[in-house]
Amino acid sequence: MAFYCQEDSYATELSAEVVSCTPAQLHTDNGGGRKETLSGYNVTLTDTVLFPEGGGQPDDRGTIGETPVLRVTRRGPEAVHFVTSPLEPGARVLVKVDWQRRFDHMQQHSGQHLITAIADSLYGYKTTSWELSRGGRSTIELDAAAVSAQQAGAIEEEANRLIRRRVPVTVRIIGTDDPEFEQVRSRGLPDDHAGPVRIIDMEGVDANMCCGTHVANLSDLQAVKILGTEKGKKNKTNLLFMAGGRLLQYAGRSYGAQRSLTALLKSGPEQHSLLRDLAVLTARDFKTRPQRDKLFSLHRKEGDNEFMNIIANEIGTEVTVLFLTVGDEKASGLFLLAGPPTIVDHLGPQVCQILDGKGAGKAGRFQGKANKMSRRGEAETLLREVVSARGEE
Numbered sequence: 268m269a270f271y272c273q274e275d276s277y278a279t280e281l282s283a284e285v286v287s288c289t290p291a292q293l294h295t296d297n298g299g300g301r302k303e304t305l306s307g308y309n310v311t312l313t314d315t316v317l318f319p320e321g322g323g324q325p326d327d328r329g330t331i332g333e334t335p336v337l338r339v340t341r342r343g344p345e346a347v348h349f350v351t352s353p354l355e356p357g358a359r360v361l362v363k364v365d366w367q368r369r370f371d372h373m374q375q376h377s378g379q380h381l382i383t384a385i386a387d388s389l390y391g392y393k394t395t396s397w398e399l400s401r402g403g404r405s406t407i408e409l410d411a412a413a414v415s416a417q418q419a420g421a422i423e424e425e426a427n428r429l430i431r432r433r434v435p436v437t438v439r440i441i442g443t444d445d446p447e448f449e450q451v452r453s454r455g456l457p458d459d460h461a462g463p464v465r466i467i468d469m470e471g472v473d474a475n476m477c478c479g480t481h482v483a484n485l486s487d488l489q490a491v492k493i494l495g496t497e498k499g500k501k502n503k504t505n506l507l508f509m510a511g512g513r514l515l516q517y518a519g520r521s522y523g524a525q526r527s528l529t530a531l532l533k534s535g536p537e538q539h540s541l542l543r544d545l546a547v548l549t550a551r552d553f554k555t556r557p558q559r560d561k562l563f564s565l566h567r568k569e570g571d572n573e574f575m576n577i578i579a580n581e582i583g584t585e586v587t588v589l590f591l592t593v594g595d596e597k598a599s600g601l602f603l604l605a606g607p608p609t610i611v612d613h614l615g616p617q618v619c620q621i622l623d624g625k626g627a628g629k630a631g632r633f634q635g636k637a638n639k640m641s642r643r644g645e646a647e648t649l650l651r652e653v654v655s656a657r658g659e660e
């Protein structure tokens with residue numbers, strides 16, 4: 268049993284016949300825990316170019332005729348396509364795959380096989396699982412308590428050397444009567460597996476059972492980058508990696524982000540990230556205090572607007588009133604007052620006046636420029652009085 272997408276991973280369309288179409292529902296999770304249920308139809312075809320998920324590779328998207336396919340799942344030997352409008356059984360249809368998405372999956376998946384094989388051959392580290400993430404970095408879980416930066420570098424170097432050597436990747440099907448079948452079975456074939464197995468062969472590098480769609484030559488991976496490692500589950504280490512076109516996009520995004528951050532601060536990326544870290548740590552420190560004050564007041568000479576807003580976002584302003592200032596203690600600077608709107612909307616203008624400032628605010632946030640930071644203490648005293656009076660209500 269194989270789908271056309273497994274026979275030819277580079278096929279982008281296929282003419283097929285609709286076999287069945289039955290009403291169905293699709294439960295989706297749009298990220299952030301937002302769940303949605305869609306009503307539509309489950310469609311099976313005589314064959315398909317749309318890969319149902321398997322081997323760690325997510326399912327494809329595409330179209331049947333003009334109808335978008337929102338999910339492809341495997342049900343026994345069949346691929347089930349979820350669509351929102353019905354299709355006529357017996358009708359001849361053109362099935363097309365969203366090639367950009369699929370080729371990205373092929374690059375990450377073949378990249379995983381390659382890294383897995385090299386980690387094993389160089390260091391004996393076995394892969395215990397992996398995850399292909401949407402858009403970002405993917406993860407390979409290695410059965411190793413630690414992987415050094417030097418080892419990760421060597422794995423990456425070897426992967427890219429093999430890519431440059433243009434190693435062919437082929438698919439072999441091994442029948443149950445093949446002498447090699449018993450060897451394959453002993454390498455961890457599930458007991459309930461019936462019928463022939465599919466082997467992905469990277470010539471001279473690796474041979475592995477897999478149902479996924481793979482590149483036909485390692486050169487199609489373009490490049491592989493090990494971004495880093497992180498501690499995994501007990502005695503495991505996760506390798507974070509990216510391959511192919513995704514890597515180019517990532518490099519472009521990283522450069523763009525760095526440029527805009529640099530422009531924002533005009534002080535170089537190092538100082539910027541230090542300030543961000545400091546803001547987050549400051550907020551965490553406050554949040555872990557057993558007895559939290561209703562007022563959080565802080566002045567930091569070298570801070571900026573972002574510094575203050577990160578602290579406010581991290582601490583949250585439903586309960587706590589935050590009075591944050593940055594700049595020269597004796598001259599001018601910036602201030603942010605944040606908290607429950609009932610307090611801030613009314614106190615913001617008063618604080619602003621004490622500081623001889625200019626500012627504006629809405630919905631529990633008031634911020635602006637202070638010309639007399641020397642009066643900060645006065646403003647804080649006012650806030651403390653109001654907040655503690657309110658606390659006693």
Ligand SMILES: [Zn+2]
Binds near residue numbers: 376476477478479
């Ligand atoms: Zn695989």
